[in-house]
Amino acid sequence: MIYILTACFILIFLLFFTSYLLYRGVFYYPPKKHVDPHQIPDDMLYAPYKNAMLPLLLEMEQTPYEEVSISSQDGISLCGRLYLFCPDAPLMLFFHGYHGTFLWDGLGSFRLCKKNHINLLVVDERSHGKSAGQIITFGIRECRDVKSWTDYAAKRFPGKKLILSGVSMGSASVMMASALSLPSSTIALICDCGYTAPAEIIKETIRSFHLPVSICYALLYFGALVFGHFNLSELTALSAVKQAQIPILFIHGERDSIVPTKMCDELYAACASRKKKLIIPNSQHAVNAMSDFDSYEREILNFLIESGI
Structure with a gap:
């Protein structure tokens, strides 16, 4: 059981961490980046x-x-x-x-x-x-x-x-x-x-980088909801x-x-x-x-x- 719980924790951590990184890369635009x-x-x-x-x-x-x-x-x-x-x-x-x-x-x-x-x-x-x-x-x-x-x-x-x-x-x-x-x-x-x-232009951009659209968009959508508090x-x-x-x-x-x-x-x-x-x-x-x-x-x-x- 401990192994299953550990695996679940790691997966949840990776979900949040990856989503946060993508969120920061796409939606976060502080003055130092201008x-x-x-x-x-x-x-x-x-x-x-x-x-x-x-x-x-x-x-x-x-x-x-x-x-x-x-x-x-x-x-x-x-x-x-x-x-x-x-x-x-x-x-x-x-x-x-x-x-x-x-x-x-x-x-x-x-x-x-x-x-x-x-x-x-x-x-x-x-x-x-x-x-x-x-x-x-x-x-x-x-x-x-x-x-x-x-x-x-x-x-x-x-x-x-x-x-x-x-x-x-x-x-x-x-x-x-x-x-x-x-x-x-x-x-x-x-x-x-x-x-x-918003969803369609983000998906179009993901395709242009030859990345998996469904996975990347799901992570970005989740990141916008959790970290940015907005719904795409x-x-x-x-x-x-x-x-x-x-x-x-x-x-x-x-x-x-x-x-x-x-x-x-x-x-x-x-x-x-x-x-x-x-x-x-x-x-x-x-x-x-x-x-x-x-x-x-x-x-x-x-x-x-x-x-x-």
Whole structure:
């Protein structure tokens, strides 16, 4: 009996230990791990556009802005920058991706908004940049932060039309937030390379590393529940768009190697509200605005006009 009990104890210990290690690797993102937003990576995503991104990043830093902050629903400090280009214009709220920064992911939105006199609020997602927190939840808690920011914008700028925009995890968070009773002044969602569900993008990433999907995901799911106190199945972008009432423009790169283009197709097919889809030829993940800004700008502006701006 003692051997059986010992074996059970060892198995339970290994379950918790392995799950904790995976949890720390995927969801834990303390400040010491943060990227330097002024150092654009030389990887397959950003390297082709680095020379075009650097002047835009510098322009974004030099353009006057107001630092703003709010408290999330669970009490952490969330920070952002407010660029007011035209007092009477609509306001776009932008949300970046996993381990990202608005100084990379938001350059296209900044260029579009400044050029077309649309006000812009770019946000440091929880556990990124100047915002507090150390746990990333792939949209589960981030979508509530989207709602908090939208409520803040609606209260600060009564009557101003609001546009929610995001890239990757930020895009998924925006879609998930559409199920959370957003202010009536929210008139359009711009969702760039978003995924269908936290579970599905995690499984897709596990497959890309040629690891056993069922085992690894089960350990990550367990780790999120036990150590992070969140449920990866609580809400999905796919379930949210099925009940969407706000118009959504879906944007995706044809050669996205992180979030498969088929996820965009699934989201578009499921969306219950007025919708449009833009696939950027030969474009990778999270760089659609850099890959083909003309198409990106044209489709967004047309969509906003159709949405009543």
